[in-house]
Amino acid sequence: MQQGVKNSWDITSKERVIFSIIVMVGSFMAILDTTIVDVIVPKLTGPLATDMYGVQWIITSYMIAAAIALLITEYLIKRFGAKKIFIAGIMIFSSASFVCGISSELSHIIIARIFQGTGEALIMVTSHIMIFSYFPPKKQGFAMGIFGLGVSFAPALGPTIGGYLTEYYNWRMVFFVNVPIGVLLTLASIVFLPKDLNLKSIKLNFISFFLISMATISILVMLSLGQQKGWFNNSLIGFLLFTAIIGYLLYILSELNTKHSLIDFSLFRNSDFTNGILIYFFIMGFSMYQYFYLLPVYYEHIKMLPTLDAGIAVFIFAVFIGIFSPLAGILSDKIGAKNVILMATIIYIITSLFILPTLNYYTPLVQAELLTIPFGIGMGLFFAPVTVLLLQNVPKDKGELAIVLMDYVRFVGGSFGTAIATNNMDYFKNINFQHMNELQNSQYVLDYLENFKNFLGISMDQTVASFRNYEIFMSYNYGFSSVFLDAAHWGLIGSIFTLFLFIKFKRKKEKI
Numbered sequence: 001m002q003q004g005v006k007n008s009w010d011i012t013s014k015e016r017v018i019f020s021i022i023v024m025v026g027s028f029m030a031i032l033d034t035t036i037v038d039v040i041v042p043k044l045t046g047p048l049a050t051d052m053y054g055v056q057w058i059i060t061s062y063m064i065a066a067a068i069a070l071l072i073t074e075y076l077i078k079r080f081g082a083k084k085i086f087i088a089g090i091m092i093f094s095s096a097s098f099v100c101g102i103s104s105e106l107s108h109i110i111i112a113r114i115f116q117g118t119g120e121a122l123i124m125v126t127s128h129i130m131i132f133s134y135f136p137p138k139k140q141g142f143a144m145g146i147f148g149l150g151v152s153f154a155p156a157l158g159p160t161i162g163g164y165l166t167e168y169y170n171w172r173m174v175f176f177v178n179v180p181i182g183v184l185l186t187l188a189s190i191v192f193l194p195k196d197l198n199l200k201s202i203k204l205n206f207i208s209f210f211l212i213s214m215a216t217i218s219i220l221v222m223l224s225l226g227q228q229k230g231w232f233n234n235s236l237i238g239f240l241l242f243t244a245i246i247g248y249l250l251y252i253l254s255e256l257n258t259k260h261s262l263i264d265f266s267l268f269r270n271s272d273f274t275n276g277i278l279i280y281f282f283i284m285g286f287s288m289y290q291y292f293y294l295l296p297v298y299y300e301h302i303k304m305l306p307t308l309d310a311g312i313a314v315f316i317f318a319v320f321i322g323i324f325s326p327l328a329g330i331l332s333d334k335i336g337a338k339n340v341i342l343m344a345t346i347i348y349i350i351t352s353l354f355i356l357p358t359l360n361y362y363t364p365l366v367q368a369e370l371l372t373i374p375f376g377i378g379m380g381l382f383f384a385p386v387t388v389l390l391l392q393n394v395p396k397d398k399g400e401l402a403i404v405l406m407d408y409v410r411f412v413g414g415s416f417g418t419a420i421a422t423n424n425m426d427y428f429k430n431i432n433f434q435h436m437n438e439l440q441n442s443q444y445v446l447d448y449l450e451n452f453k454n455f456l457g458i459s460m461d462q463t464v465a466s467f468r469n470y471e472i473f474m475s476y477n478y479g480f481s482s483v484f485l486d487a488a489h490w491g492l493i494g495s496i497f498t499l500f501l502f503i504k505f506k507r508k509k510e511k512i
Contacts, residue, residue, distance in 0.1 A: 009136045011194070016134050022188050023127035024146060026090055028154050029181050030120040033097075035158025035292060037062075040171040047171070048106045060224040061110045065117030067220060067411040068213045071262065073125040074400040075204045081196035082126040082400075087189045089122025094182025101175035121407070128403045130193070132391060138333060140391070144384035145329020149322055157318050159296045160311030167308045208254045208262040215247025219412065223419040231423070264401060272338075273393040273402070275497040279341065280386050280406055282494030283348065285413015288379060290421040290487035291356065294480075295372065297425070302361050302477055303368070316369040317376030324380025332385045337392070338501045340385035345491075345498045348378030352488035357481040361474075389501075417490070424486050428479030429472070436471055 011019070037058065044055045076085050096116035103109045128147060135143040165173040222240035229237050255261045268274045295317075299310035331340045351374040359368050387406065394402045445467075453463040 009134055011134065015194075018192050019134050019194070020131055020143070020146060022185065022193060023086070023131045024149065025181070026086065026123050026185050026189075027127040027147065028149065029178060029185070030089075030093060030123040032154040032158050032161070033093075033116065033120065033178070034062075035155045036162040036174055038158065038162070038293075038296070040162055040166050040174050043166060043171055047104070048109070050106050054106055056224060057106070057110050058113055060220065062113040062117040062120075063411055063415060064217055064220045065114040066121045067216050067408060069118040069121035070125065070404050070408050070411070071209060071212060071216075072204065073121055074404050075202060076122070077126060077129065077400045078202050082130050083189065083193045083196055085122050086126035086130065086193070087186055089119045089126065090182050090185050090189065091119075092116075093119030093123060094179050094186070097175045097178035097182065101172040101179075124407055125400060125403045128387075128407075129400055132387075132399065141332030141334075141337065141384060141388045142326065142329040144332070144387040145326040147387070148325035148328065148380070148383035155292050157315060160308075160315040160318070163307035163309075163311035167306070203260040205254070205258055205260045205262045208251055208258065211247050211251035211254055212262065215244045215251060216412070218244035218247060220415050223415045226419055226423070263405070264398060267394055267398060267402065267405075270393045272501060273390055275500045276386055276390045276393070277405060277409060278497040279345075279494050280390075281409040281413045282497070283345065283382065283491050284386075285410055286417045286420070287352065287487050287491035287494060288348075288382075289414035289417040290490070291352070291375060291484075293418050293421050294425075294483060294487065298359060298480060299368075302359075302480055303365060305365075313365065313369055317372040317379075320373050320376030321380040324377050325384060328381040329384040329388075331381075332388045337385035337389040340381060341389065341498055341501065344378050344381035344385065345495045347374060347381065349488070349491055349495055351375045351378055352491050353485070357484040357488070359484065360481060361477045417487070420490075421483060421487065424483045425476075425479065428482040429476045431475075431482075432479045433471060433475035436475055 009016075041055050041058055044050075044058070048055060073085070092115055096112045096114075096119060099112035100109050100116065103112060131143050131147050132140055161177075162174055165171075165177065218240045222237055222244065225240075226237055231237055232241075251262075255263065255265070268277075296310055296314055299305045299313045300307065303310075303313075305313065328340055328344065331343075355371050355374060359371060363371070390402050390406060391399055449460070449463050449467060452467070453460055456463070
């Protein structure tokens with residue numbers, strides 16, 4: 001079918017639709033797992049006989065494995081072809097999902113999650129590259145808009161699906177649901193996806209790979225354990241940070257003294273590419289991932305909704321991500337990726353700075369759901385143009401590396417964002433609790449507690465405990481606006497690099 005074809009996009013419309021559906025479903029399934037599992041983690045402490053810090057490794061092991069596997073994916077694609085690596089990723093991911101579903105011990109699930117994360121990395125990079133290659137240059141923005149349905153829509157949809165499966169079936173279904181989809185995708189990929197046109201035999205720099213892997217593992221484990229261990233009051237956290245810094249420095253030295261670099265840093269000579277990566281790192285990783293993490297927490301712990309209802313509330317803004325992702329791709333083709341990035345950034349900054357921080361316990365549920373819709377619009381408009389900008393500013397043979405770098409900064413930036421959000425929730429809760437106690441009139445409080453005790457007919461100890469719980473909840477509630485606002489500040493930093501895109505463009509025009 002592909003013999004004599006000069007370009008990968010020289011295919012029929014029917015083939016383009018079939019190929020796109022296959023790779024889009026694969027990426028959707030893989031990235032959905034990054035948030036769908038978050039819902040069930042608190043519920044696994046009993047079945048797995050562990051605590052919250054133990055089950056947290058179910059998420060941490062996955063993220064570490066995916067980040068490490070990303071670094072080797074470019075080599076695998078050029079050596080064996082995107083189709084084979086995509087199929088391998090689907091098979092690994094699906095098999096590991098099955099093992100997770102039948103496991104009854106924490107250690108078994110963690111090991112299976114390592115393989116699952118590896119599978120996700122292979123799926124994401126290959127599907128990204130393949131769907132981009134199926135469309136001609138003038139329609140590649142639309143291609144990224146379609147792909148954005150998986151990358152942007154799936155994480156927001158995860159809490160809804162995870163909540164439904166857990167509430168009406170069993171937590172194991174969160175993993176088992178991937179198995180039949182994986183089998184069908186594997187068969188469809190073998191039968192329908194075209195063969196790769198260009199394969200290259202390249203060498204892998206194992207020393208650089210080992211060093212950057214060591215640094216990545218150290219930084220991700222540090223971020224995962226920081227809240228538990230007390231951050232830099234703990235020697236382990238200091239050791240992990242030191243190891244990460246040394247690992248990255250040695251990696252740089254290794255890259256400077258080799259003919260076969262793991263990452264071609266000459267890509268960063270292109271200012272548009274550099275700005276695009278930094279926009280993705282700060283806005284997507286540091287900022288948006290905080291809201292992905294915080295909004296389900298807000299609905300469950302501040303609004304006190306059941307898991308399924310919280311998932312439905314999250315689904316409201318997720319619908320708008322799905323609507324605006326293809327639209328962003330179309331706009332990127334028509335008015336340029338930079339203009340769409342600017343539009344998305346403006347909507348996102350306004351939403352995160354002035355709308356989301358107003359959410360609290362007293363916000364009516366319908367109003368809260370409506371106020372998150374602009375976030376979904378900004379998120380939907382964001383992914384496609386950034387991807388198009390990056391891929392249009394690298395040589396064709398470096399497309400795989402560009403995607404690897406995108407996904408790598410997404411994982412690392414997202415890990416930083418989640419750790420920052422977790423730390424901020426505790427920090428601002430304590431600050432508000434302290435302020436509440438400082439402003440209280442002790443005599444008035446004692447009189448109130450006495451009246452409350454008599455009214456309910458309970459002991460003073462029970463009354464004090466109830467009042468203390470109320471104080472903690474309200475400090476948590478009022479602290480959440482500060483947590484939301486802090487997440488917005490990281491997006492504000494990312495917006496600086498959006499402006500740089502246009503500053504450089506104006507300078508070029510002036511020279512002309």
